[in-house]
Amino acid sequence: MRLARGHVLIGINDEALHAGARDVEAALRAALADHGLENEIDVIETGDLGVTGRGVGLSVYPDGVLYAGVTVGDVADIVVEHLLKGRPVERLRFGERSTTPTGLTKRQPRVVLENCGVIDPESLDEAIAAGAYEGIAKILGDGIAPADVVEEVKRSGLRGRGGAGFPTGLKWSFTATGDTKYIVCNADEGEPGTFKDRLILEGDPHRLVEGMMIAGYAIGASKGYVYVRGEYVLSIERMQSAIDAAREAGILGESVLGSAFAFDVEIKKGAGAYVCGEETSLIESIEGKRGFPRLKPPYPGAVGLWAKPTVVNNVETLANVPPIIVRGADWFRSLGTASSAGTKVYTILGHVEHPGLIEVEMGTPLRTIIESYGGGVRSGKRFKAALIGGAAGAFVSEDRLDVAMDFDGLQEYRAVLGSGAILVLDADTSIVDVVHGILRFFRHESCGQCAPCRAGTAALLSGYERWMRGSKRPEDLEQLLDVARTMQAASLCPLGQSVILPLETAMVSFPEEFPR
Amino acid sequence: MKSLLEKYAPTAENLLDILHEIQDAEPQNYLTRDALRAVAEYLHLPLSEVVSAATFYSMYSLKPRGRHIIRICESPPCQIVGAESLIDLLSTHLGIDVGQTTDDGAFTLETASCLGVCGVAPAMMVDEELYGNLTPARIVDVIEKVRRHDATG
Numbered sequence: 001m002r003l004a005r006g007h008v009l010i011g012i013n014d015e016a017l018h019a020g021a022r023d024v025e026a027a028l029r030a031a032l033a034d035h036g037l038e039n040e041i042d043v044i045e046t047g048d049l050g051v052t053g054r055g056v057g058l059s060v061y062p063d064g065v066l067y068a069g070v071t072v073g074d075v076a077d078i079v080v081e082h083l084l085k086g087r088p089v090e091r092l093r094f095g096e097r098s099t100t101p102t103g104l105t106k107r108q109p110r111v112v113l114e115n116c117g118v119i120d121p122e123s124l125d126e127a128i129a130a131g132a133y134e135g136i137a138k139i140l141g142d143g144i145a146p147a148d149v150v151e152e153v154k155r156s157g158l159r160g161r162g163g164a165g166f167p168t169g170l171k172w173s174f175t176a177t178g179d180t181k182y183i184v185c186n187a188d189e190g191e192p193g194t195f196k197d198r199l200i201l202e203g204d205p206h207r208l209v210e211g212m213m214i215a216g217y218a219i220g221a222s223k224g225y226v227y228v229r230g231e232y233v234l235s236i237e238r239m240q241s242a243i244d245a246a247r248e249a250g251i252l253g254e255s256v257l258g259s260a261f262a263f264d265v266e267i268k269k270g271a272g273a274y275v276c277g278e279e280t281s282l283i284e285s286i287e288g289k290r291g292f293p294r295l296k297p298p299y300p301g302a303v304g305l306w307a308k309p310t311v312v313n314n315v316e317t318l319a320n321v322p323p324i325i326v327r328g329a330d331w332f333r334s335l336g337t338a339s340s341a342g343t344k345v346y347t348i349l350g351h352v353e354h355p356g357l358i359e360v361e362m363g364t365p366l367r368t369i370i371e372s373y374g375g376g377v378r379s380g381k382r383f384k385a386a387l388i389g390g391a392a393g394a395f396v397s398e399d400r401l402d403v404a405m406d407f408d409g410l411q412e413y414r415a416v417l418g419s420g421a422i423l424v425l426d427a428d429t430s431i432v433d434v435v436h437g438i439l440r441f442f443r444h445e446s447c448g449q450c451a452p453c454r455a456g457t458a459a460l461l462s463g464y465e466r467w468m469r470g471s472k473r474p475e476d477l478e479q480l481l482d483v484a485r486t487m488q489a490a491s492l493c494p495l496g497q498s499v500i501l502p503l504e505t506a507m508v509s510f511p512e513e514f515p516r
Numbered sequence: 517m518k519s520l521l522e523k524y525a526p527t528a529e530n531l532l533d534i535l536h537e538i539q540d541a542e543p544q545n546y547l548t549r550d551a552l553r554a555v556a557e558y559l560h561l562p563l564s565e566v567v568s569a570a571t572f573y574s575m576y577s578l579k580p581r582g583r584h585i586i587r588i589c590e591s592p593p594c595q596i597v598g599a600e601s602l603i604d605l606l607s608t609h610l611g612i613d614v615g616q617t618t619d620d621g622a623f624t625l626e627t628a629s630c631l632g633v634c635g636v637a638p639a640m641m642v643d644e645e646l647y648g649n650l651t652p653a654r655i656v657d658v659i660e661k662v663r664r665h666d667a668t669g
Binding site: 035036037084191194195274291347355391437441447 | 535559597
């Protein structure tokens, strides 16, 4: 018997039939097939769902969510939002919210994602009811000075969730003085295997608006930009609607919540360039130019957007700021480890039973993440490797699965925590092929500005293909490492500097595939 | 063109947004020489700077493309669940290589870096619609559905 991941029960009775239950059912089956879910989600006709006078009812299991008054027009939302992405459609929900956590949500101390899938991201009222804008209201209401906000974030131990893990409060404190400054939210999420920021943008956009407001207040900026990658169509829509609603309500604008603080946010849409995730490339792109990274120093904190002092923070970093202000630095420090406070959002992917998004405390062992939250390697196969951190990431083999996932723990294996991508590979996977894919990716995404990276990524790909398709000579591998090391030393930005990571960790962890 | 440009203030920071909008409005999904010239003039930028940006980002094209753009992901999370053979299948089914457009002008086949829906890998985008959990049968299905939709208007 085929097992389904979920079941949708549709209540069929006279009332429901009059309300168009058959049409809803047909639309539901069609939409499930459209999204490739027909073998994962079963549609079952059932009798009365115990909701009368409410038109067509649907009951979704294992979540235990009951929808009432469903029309054909609602089906797409239910399929895309709930069944594909795991966020119940609150506007159609009937009765009390189920508080029983299921599946991937079990035992997760959610901070960043606490409202994702719980509130309607298009509703300012729901966001406020869930605590949105409490942090900025506290700051403005209590008259907390900008320097004290910076101090609180410093004390919290929050480190950047985009890549390098630089302490956020310290970054804020390095902002030069000046009349015009900018806060930029980096939502150019392009690291392969990462989509945590997308889910924050889509699921709780007001949290991000508030995080930017607090950061803006702390550094003295009255304008914020969110740079979202162009492929994230829904993220851009949701973020824009959140900004519009906040402006309408007087939360954004000349006088934030009636205070003397002015702040507004604007979205900038990317156009397809991985390198723009690097902060200075992103700044160039906002200015309407090619996304070429700048020489550092000067850092953006001194000379940033239009040469003004600018702070660039990742989506997940900014999403952590409001709860730090509301609940305090001590609370935040109580989560995670000494060097890495708080939680971390990961995307678990590849050959696991339950691919998806989780948020756990910093320091949680990789084994726990893969086995308890990801459900282990799928189809009962053996684990071979995990690629941590995307294309610019590191391969971790089985003997290192007990590594504690925080900034320091991973550094030991030269892996980077930032992007939060965990790609699990089963025993049948060829690491040689995965590395090939990674080198193709870098060849394509090198921006071409600096020679070490432009020539290096091309030389790595062609040299690797020669080795892969024939020569298999150990000295060829040595030469590839040599090129990658030169790129690490001489490239202008982390793109060229990081190719060595996947290449070397693959060779060291899997010598049988890379005989030297 | 004029009314489209005038929605934006004539500053360089609006360049990428303007290019997106012009390309979306062009039935063949690309930036014409005339359009690039008009944008340069409107923003008071040298044409070379506009072309420089337009040729840097993968979402812009200076060559005519099909009515529908297929972007199939080839990044590692999709690669390890069979994206490569799906790219071959798309190419065979449409009778074109990656980067080419079908003779009837309906489809352009492109590969993309991570689309950020790795939970349902392998994945592709057709215009602004996302499709996940792709199989050979499903890919053909999606393409044929788009064709039928075009035929019935």
